[in-house]
Amino acid sequence: MAQESDVQELNKDVIPNGFEIIPLPGHFFDMVGFRTPDNVVYLADCLSSRETLDKYQISFVYDVEAYLKTLETVKTMQAKIFIPAHAPASEEIASLAQYNINKVLEIAEKIIEICTQPLCFEVILQKLFNHYKLTMNFEQYVLAGSTVRSCLAWLKNSEKLSCSFNDNMLLWQKI
Numbered sequence: 426m427a428q429e430s431d432v433q434e435l436n437k438d439v440i441p442n443g444f445e446i447i448p449l450p451g452h453f454f455d456m457v458g459f460r461t462p463d464n465v466v467y468l469a470d471c472l473s474s475r476e477t478l479d480k481y482q483i484s485f486v487y488d489v490e491a492y493l494k495t496l497e498t499v500k501t502m503q504a505k506i507f508i509p510a511h512a513p514a515s516e517e518i519a520s521l522a523q524y525n526i527n528k529v530l531e532i533a534e535k536i537i538e539i540c541t542q543p544l545c546f547e548v549i550l551q552k553l554f555n556h557y558k559l560t561m562n563f564e565q566y567v568l569a570g571s572t573v574r575s576c577l578a579w580l581k582n583s584e585k586l587s588c589s590f591n592d593n594m595l596l597w598q599k600i
Contacts, residue, residue, distance in 0.1 A: 442462075444462065445460040447460060447468075450494075450495055451487060451489070451490075451492025451496075452492055453485070463505065465505055469510055471495055472511065472518070474511055474513070482528070490579055496522045536549060536597075537580065543597065544597055545596055586598065
């Protein structure tokens with residue numbers, strides 16, 4: 426367990442001169458990155474490495490729409506070097522941002538494909554895990570399950586899926 430320390434939240438009132446706060450919504454609540462005066466950009470958790478995405482397939486995403494917008498913004502950023510939390514430092518970030526975008530869109534398309542008939546969340550999650558040959562455990566259920574729920578809500582808002590209740594069970598189906 427970490428020992429107590431005297432810390433301050435980094436916000437515009439206490440951030441050192443020359444530093445810029447970069448909003449990075451979508452992966453998690455109120456996530457931000459930072460640009461230093463020497464043009465180094467810290468991207469927090471907004472990107473996963475190709476290796477991580479290829480291994481786990483479904484990364485944690487809290488808000489799919491905001492996340493995709495964040496990744497599109499990251500794709501256009503210029504910096505001396507980018508420091509993502511879950512990928513190697515790089516002078517070029519656009520291709521990794523696009524890889525992350527493609528993975529989210531792939532998962533969404535697979536969900537639409539799965540939902541040709543009304544299905545509950547648990548069955549959708551099971552079919553995704555079977556498709557990607559993943560093994561369910563509690564941690565994956567929580568993390569990947571949250572992402573799948575976010576995708577379902579985004580796909581409903583995008584009018585690609587509908588949902589209805591049948592015998593007190595929420596069912597999702599392709600429109």
